[in-house]
Amino acid sequence: MWRKISAVVIPTVIAVGILAYMLWRVWDDLVITIASAHPLYLAAAVIVCTAAWFLRGWRYRAILGGLTVRVGLIFSTACIFLSQTANLIVPARLGDLVRLFILKHERLATYSQGFSSIVVERVFDVVTVAVLGLLALPFVLDVPDWFLPLIAVPIIGGIAFALFLWFVGDRHSENRILAVIYRIFAEIRAVSLNLQAVLILGASSIAIWLVDIAVCTVVVLMFGEWIPFPVIVLAVVIGNLVKAVPITPGGVGTYEFALAVTFELAGMAPATATVIAVVDHLIKNGVTLFGGIASLYYFGDWSVSLMKRSFSEGISREELREP
Structure with a gap:
C-alpha cells in the first residue's frame, strides 16, 4: 500500500517543488507580467490545442487501422484523451494502459494490439519532436552543448x-511470454515499417507537433512578446523531450522548467519565460482534462471501473493471450 502511495506522492511533490521554485524566483515580476496578457489569445490557444488533439485522434485511428x-x-480521440488524463495523475505514463482495456472492451482487440499501437505512437512522437529540434538548431544562437x-x-x-x-x-516461440513479445514486434513492424505508413504517420506527426508549437506561439503573443519561431520550436522540443522522461505525472514541472530555461537562454526575461511556460502547459493539460472528462461520458460508466482495475490489478499473463 505504502509503495503505491509513494509512487504517486513522490512524483507529485517533485512537480509541485519545481513549479514553486520557478514561481518563487520571479514572484515580484509575476503580477506585472500577467497584467500585460491579452485574453483573446487564450481562446485562440485553446482552439488550436483542441485541433491538435483531433489530429492525434486521426493518426491513432490510422495506427489502429494498420x-x-x-x-x-x-x-x-477519446481513447487518447482518457489515457492522457490518467497520465496527469499516475506516474511513469502508466495511464497509457487504459487504452488497452478500452480497445479490449469496445473492439475486442488483443492487449498486444493495444500495446503495439501505443509504442508506434510514442516512437513517432519522440522522433518527430527530435527531428524538428534538429532542424531548428542552426537558426538559434548560443545553444547549450547539452541540447544536441x-x-x-x-x-x-x-x-x-x-x-x-x-x-x-x-519469429515464433512455444514460450508464452516470448510469443507475446514476438507478436508485438510483428505488429509494430506491420503498422510502421512500410512506405505508406511512414508517409502517413510521419506527415501527421509533423502536423501534430507544428500545431502544438503553434499553441506555444499564441501564448507568447498573448504576453506581448516577440521571439523567433525557431526558438519557440526548440523550446517546445526540449520541453517535450525532457517531459518524455516520466519523472512527474504529465511532465508537470519538468516541462515548464525546460521551456522557461530555453526562453531565458534566448534573452527573454525570467518572469515572462516562467509565466509563458506555465500557461502553455496549463492550457494543454486543461484541454486534456476537459477531453478526458468528456471521454468518460462517451464510453460510459464502465470506463471508470475499468481504469481503476487496470491500475489495481495490472495485466495478467492469461489476459495477454490471444482471445
Missing part, C-alpha cells in the same frame, strides 16, 4: 529500433 482494429475519429545530445539520442534510438525490428523478422 492493426486491423477499425474505429472512428471520435473513438480514437538530447535531440540526437531519440533520433538514433528510433533508427536503431527500426533496424532491430527489420532484422528480427517474423
Whole structure:
C-alpha cells in the first residue's frame, strides 16, 4: 500500500517543488507580467490545442487501422484523451494502459494490439519532436552543448529500433511470454515499417507537433512578446523531450522548467519565460482534462471501473493471450 502511495506522492511533490521554485524566483515580476496578457489569445490557444488533439485522434485511428482494429475519429480521440488524463495523475505514463482495456472492451482487440499501437505512437512522437529540434538548431544562437545530445539520442534510438525490428523478422516461440513479445514486434513492424505508413504517420506527426508549437506561439503573443519561431520550436522540443522522461505525472514541472530555461537562454526575461511556460502547459493539460472528462461520458460508466482495475490489478499473463 505504502509503495503505491509513494509512487504517486513522490512524483507529485517533485512537480509541485519545481513549479514553486520557478514561481518563487520571479514572484515580484509575476503580477506585472500577467497584467500585460491579452485574453483573446487564450481562446485562440485553446482552439488550436483542441485541433491538435483531433489530429492525434486521426493518426491513432490510422495506427489502429494498420492493426486491423477499425474505429472512428471520435473513438480514437477519446481513447487518447482518457489515457492522457490518467497520465496527469499516475506516474511513469502508466495511464497509457487504459487504452488497452478500452480497445479490449469496445473492439475486442488483443492487449498486444493495444500495446503495439501505443509504442508506434510514442516512437513517432519522440522522433518527430527530435527531428524538428534538429532542424531548428542552426537558426538559434548560443545553444547549450547539452541540447544536441538530447535531440540526437531519440533520433538514433528510433533508427536503431527500426533496424532491430527489420532484422528480427517474423519469429515464433512455444514460450508464452516470448510469443507475446514476438507478436508485438510483428505488429509494430506491420503498422510502421512500410512506405505508406511512414508517409502517413510521419506527415501527421509533423502536423501534430507544428500545431502544438503553434499553441506555444499564441501564448507568447498573448504576453506581448516577440521571439523567433525557431526558438519557440526548440523550446517546445526540449520541453517535450525532457517531459518524455516520466519523472512527474504529465511532465508537470519538468516541462515548464525546460521551456522557461530555453526562453531565458534566448534573452527573454525570467518572469515572462516562467509565466509563458506555465500557461502553455496549463492550457494543454486543461484541454486534456476537459477531453478526458468528456471521454468518460462517451464510453460510459464502465470506463471508470475499468481504469481503476487496470491500475489495481495490472495485466495478467492469461489476459495477454490471444482471445
